[in-house]
Amino acid sequence: MGEKRICVRGGTVVNAADEFRADILLEGERIALLGRDLDMDADETIDATGKYVFPGGIDMHTHLDMPFFATATSDDFHTGTAAACAGGTTSVIDFAIQAKGESLASTLETWKAKAKGKAVGDYGFHMAVTDLTDAVLAEIPEMVALGVPSMKLFLAYKGALMVSDEDFFRTLVTAGENGALVMVHAENGDVIDHLQRKFLSEGKTEPRYHALSRPPAIEGEATGRAIALAEVAGAPLYVVHVTCREAVERIREAQDRGLPVHGETCPQYLYLSYENYLEPGFEGAKYVMSPPLRDASNQAVLWKALGDGTLEILSSDHAPFRMADQKILGKDDFSKIPNGAGGIESRLYLLWTGGVEEGRISRKKFVDLVSAAPARRFGLYPRKGVIAPGSDADLVVWDPTVEHVLSAEAHHMAVDFNPFEGIRVKGRPEWVFRRGETVGRSGNPVGEAGSGEFLPR
Ligand code: URP
Numbered sequence: 001m002g003e004k005r006i007c008v009r010g011g012t013v014v015n016a017a018d019e020f021r022a023d024i025l026l027e028g029e030r031i032a033l034l035g036r037d038l039d040m041d042a043d044e045t046i047d048a049t050g051k052y053v054f055p056g057g058i059d060m061h062t063h064l065d066m067p068f069f070a071t072a073t074s075d076d077f078h079t080g081t082a083a084a085c086a087g088g089t090t091s092v093i094d095f096a097i098q099a100k101g102e103s104l105a106s107t108l109e110t111w112k113a114k115a116k117g118k119a120v121g122d123y124g125f126h127m128a129v130t131d132l133t134d135a136v137l138a139e140i141p142e143m144v145a146l147g148v149p150s151m152k153l154f155l156a157y158k159g160a161l162m163v164s165d166e167d168f169f170r171t172l173v174t175a176g177e178n179g180a181l182v183m184v185h186a187e188n189g190d191v192i193d194h195l196q197r198k199f200l201s202e203g204k205t206e207p208r209y210h211a212l213s214r215p216p217a218i219e220g221e222a223t224g225r226a227i228a229l230a231e232v233a234g235a236p237l238y239v240v241h242v243t244c245r246e247a248v249e250r251i252r253e254a255q256d257r258g259l260p261v262h263g264e265t266c267p268q269y270l271y272l273s274y275e276n277y278l279e280p281g282f283e284g285a286k287y288v289m290s291p292p293l294r295d296a297s298n299q300a301v302l303w304k305a306l307g308d309g310t311l312e313i314l315s316s317d318h319a320p321f322r323m324a325d326q327k328i329l330g331k332d333d334f335s336k337i338p339n340g341a342g343g344i345e346s347r348l349y350l351l352w353t354g355g356v357e358e359g360r361i362s363r364k365k366f367v368d369l370v371s372a373a374p375a376r377r378f379g380l381y382p383r384k385g386v387i388a389p390g391s392d393a394d395l396v397v398w399d400p401t402v403e404h405v406l407s408a409e410a411h412h413m414a415v416d417f418n419p420f421e422g423i424r425v426k427g428r429p430e431w432v433f434r435r436g437e438t439v440g441r442s443g444n445p446v447g448e449a450g451s452g453e454f455l456p457r
């Protein structure tokens with residue numbers, strides 16, 4: 001028996017570079033053909049009339065099954081990637097976090113084991129380097145050869161994930177020599193640590209002090225420092241989860257000087273603000289993430305940076321923790337609230353609604369931000385990130401007319417709250433294909449656990 005053939009008929013194909021009416025023939029795991037009024041036999045025909053068809057979303061910043069703050073993120077590779085697929089994201093790149101004393105090779109095996117047999121979407125990994133030794137540095141070429149050519153280093157989370165400037169610099173040099181990309185969590189961990197202890201000693205324990213101990217100036221400072229060190233090392237740099245004017249300005253200035261400095265932001269920084277920390281009781285804990293939510297004036301800065309290309313990707317930084325038994329660990333001490341929130345499922349809804357529907361970005365730019373740019377930057381293009389013959393049959397058939405309200409009740413992430421609760425969004429993935437298999441239907445997950453594959457890059 002030949003490979004299954006699916007014809008997606010009558011839709012408007014949206015790629016980052018162009019938008020056109022075409023039928024699409026999927027053959028097995030790949031896109032076989034694009035054309036007007038294709039006259040082909042198919043095992044299944046999808047009517048995409050009135051709908052947009054774009055490449056599957058790629059979320060290159062997720063934390064699934066990640067040990068963090070005396071607990072672990074509540075979505076594993078099954079629940080997390082199933083929810084991602086329901087929302088139109090068919091691939092993720094997750095962070096494999098090096099434990100103290102562990103080799104990178106062993107870290108990669110640990111994370112592969114977490115995903116195998118569970119993932120619905122396809123998955124790759126970045127290495128999170130937390131304990132740099134000469135031996136670990138020497139593993140970087142091997143990581144590149146194994147398909148993990150990117151690594152995140154943290155300039156914050158003192159006493160846990162944070163690395164010194166020296167270790168950050170040494171990694172930049174070796175990564176640059178080996179064609180790997182260093183990603184940076186840019187906040188000044190020493191200053192945060194000092195401010196946290198100061199607030200706690202004054203009895204200031206509520207969630208809002210999380211934000212007050214991490215002001216935008218120290219994100220700007222760490223972003224500028226990381227750029228300076230990358231420039232001296234002669235290496236490219238990618239700044240994750242950018243939240244504020246202070247950081248955007250440093251990135252833009254570096255780009256204006258021709259430096260290979262790139263960055264992303266996340267929907268929470270476009271939609272939410274410092275005001276959320278003031279919600280009654282312990283509700284502010286829902287929004288404890290790092291860097292923290294900012295004054296709402298930063299939202300326009302970030303939208304502009306996405307629009308003009310200063311920030312090239314919208315990722316979720318999906319790091320969900322339940323309120324009931326996880327966020328509550330910091331009830332009497334904001335510094336013990338697990339940092340992060342869930343958004344792997346809502347990323348496309350929020351960018352479509354706030355971006356395309358609000359007239360801030362075009363549909364092509366939308367596709368670039370959620371799929372094509374992550375594929376290009378992180379070595380998946382053109383296998384992923386584009387609808388073209390020979391590419392993986394990862395497609396989203398998007399109905400722009402359907403509306404719903406984001407909520408914990410309706411979402412599919414394994415977490416008991418949604419930071420975007422109550423926001424009305426427009427547009428919904430009616431069909432989601434991952435390598436030719438249906439993994440999402442009308443906003444619901446329908447894929448099989450374990451059908452996702454490792455993506456060496
Ligand atoms: O608060 C966050 N962002 N948690 C996940 C870890 C990180 O720093 O990306």
Ligand code: ZN
Nearest residue numbers: 185240241290
């Ligand atoms: Zn981070």
Ligand code: ZN
Nearest residue numbers: 061063317319
């Ligand atoms: Zn993160």
